[in-house]
Amino acid sequence: MAATQVLRSEWTKIRSVASTVWTLGLAAVVTIALGMLISILSKNDYDNLSREDKITFDPTYTSFAGTSLGQLAMIVFGVLVVSNEYNTGMIRTSLAAVPQRGTFLFSKVTVAALLALVVGLATSFVSFFLGQAMLGEYKAHLGDPGVLRAVFGGGIYMMLIAMFSMGVAAMLRSPMLSLGILMPFFFLISSILGNVSATKKIGRYLPDQAGSKIMQVKTPFDDDTPYGPWGGLGIMVAWTALALIGGYVLLKKRDA
Numbered sequence: 223m224a225a226t227q228v229l230r231s232e233w234t235k236i237r238s239v240a241s242t243v244w245t246l247g248l249a250a251v252v253t254i255a256l257g258m259l260i261s262i263l264s265k266n267d268y269d270n271l272s273r274e275d276k277i278t279f280d281p282t283y284t285s286f287a288g289t290s291l292g293q294l295a296m297i298v299f300g301v302l303v304v305s306n307e308y309n310t311g312m313i314r315t316s317l318a319a320v321p322q323r324g325t326f327l328f329s330k331v332t333v334a335a336l337l338a339l340v341v342g343l344a345t346s347f348v349s350f351f352l353g354q355a356m357l358g359e360y361k362a363h364l365g366d367p368g369v370l371r372a373v374f375g376g377g378i379y380m381m382l383i384a385m386f387s388m389g390v391a392a393m394l395r396s397p398m399l400s401l402g403i404l405m406p407f408f409f410l411i412s413s414i415l416g417n418v419s420a421t422k423k424i425g426r427y428l429p430d431q432a433g434s435k436i437m438q439v440k441t442p443f444d445d446d447t448p449y450g451p452w453g454g455l456g457i458m459v460a461w462t463a464l465a466l467i468g469g470y471v472l473l474k475k476r477d478a
Contacts, residue, residue: 228320228329236333241302246337249295249380250345256288257349261356268360280440281362282372285353289376289437290413292345293383293430296338297404300387303334304469305397323474327392331466335385342380346373368439368451375436375455382455383408386429386462392469433458 236242264284271279307313320326350373354361362369391400408430415425425431426447435447435454449457 225325225329228325229333231319232330232333235307235330236303236337239302239306241306242299242337245295245299245302246341249292249299250341250348252295253286253288253292253345254349254352256291257285257353258288258356260287261285261353265357265360274443278440278442279360280438281354281357281360282350282366282369282439283437284357285350286346286372286376286437288349289379289434293380294405294409296342296380296384297387297408298401299338300334300384301391301397301400301404303330303384304388304391305395305400308395309397324470327470327473328466331385331388334388335381338384339377339381343374343377345380346376349376362439366439371451372437372439375451378455379433379436379458382433382458382462383430386458386465389462389465389467389469393465393472427457429458429461432461 261281261284264279264281268276268279307316316326317323320329350364350369354363364370364373387400387404390404391397394400394403412425412428412430415421415428416431417425432449432454435449436451438451441447447454
């Protein structure tokens with residue numbers, strides 16, 4: 223089967239499953255709603271901030287506060303796109319129709335990643351504009367230095383989270399096992415490792431900790447992270463590439 227036909231068939235699979243709409247919609251709603259809420263709270267609490275915190279207050283990053291929770295829905299999307307076929311047994315039919323396993327996996331990843339990017343960019347821009355509206359006099363503007371990079375970076379970050387999850391799901395094949403590892407890792411373990419002083423130097427190189435740097439415009443006073451926004455995104459891209467390569471190698475070696 224030609225690559226274009228495989229891409230078309232993967233698009234048909236993804237859009238015909240209800241979970242695609244639900245998970246992507248949930249990722250957008252949660253990210254936007256939580257970003258607005260945190261922006262309102264930040265505005266009300268601004269007068270209580272210390273002088274240093276006021277100088278480094280980042281209105282752009284504040285409007286993306288909901289990403290930490292919204293990314294969990296994007297993880298579910300990435301896992302289900304790959305592992306649903308294993309769960310239903312359809313993987314045997316798919317691999318019989320497309321025996322070139324690299325073409326099969328990377329066509330699926332390409333279609334899902336483009337969809338995640340479109341939703342991620344739309345979510346990022348809406349989160350920014352509504353978050354700034356909530357911040358009132360403390361808001362940033364899209365034309366301010368670094369802001370447009372951060373807003374586009376928010377969409378790219380969401381896409382990379384979905385792609386990383388697809389790579390892990392391709393390695394583990396089970397939706398329950400994949401979600402059982404990824405959800406607590408991104409929701410709890412990564413945050414703990416990134417905030418505890420003993421593990422902070424390790425935690426900053428985890429995919430979400432490094433990748434989220436692209437959404438920051440201002441750096442806190444006590445932040446000694448040895449890379450900038452693009453360096454952090456590069457680390458996340460490396461994690462994503464490793465996960466996808468691992469998924470491809472195991473898909474090629476194992477039976478369906």
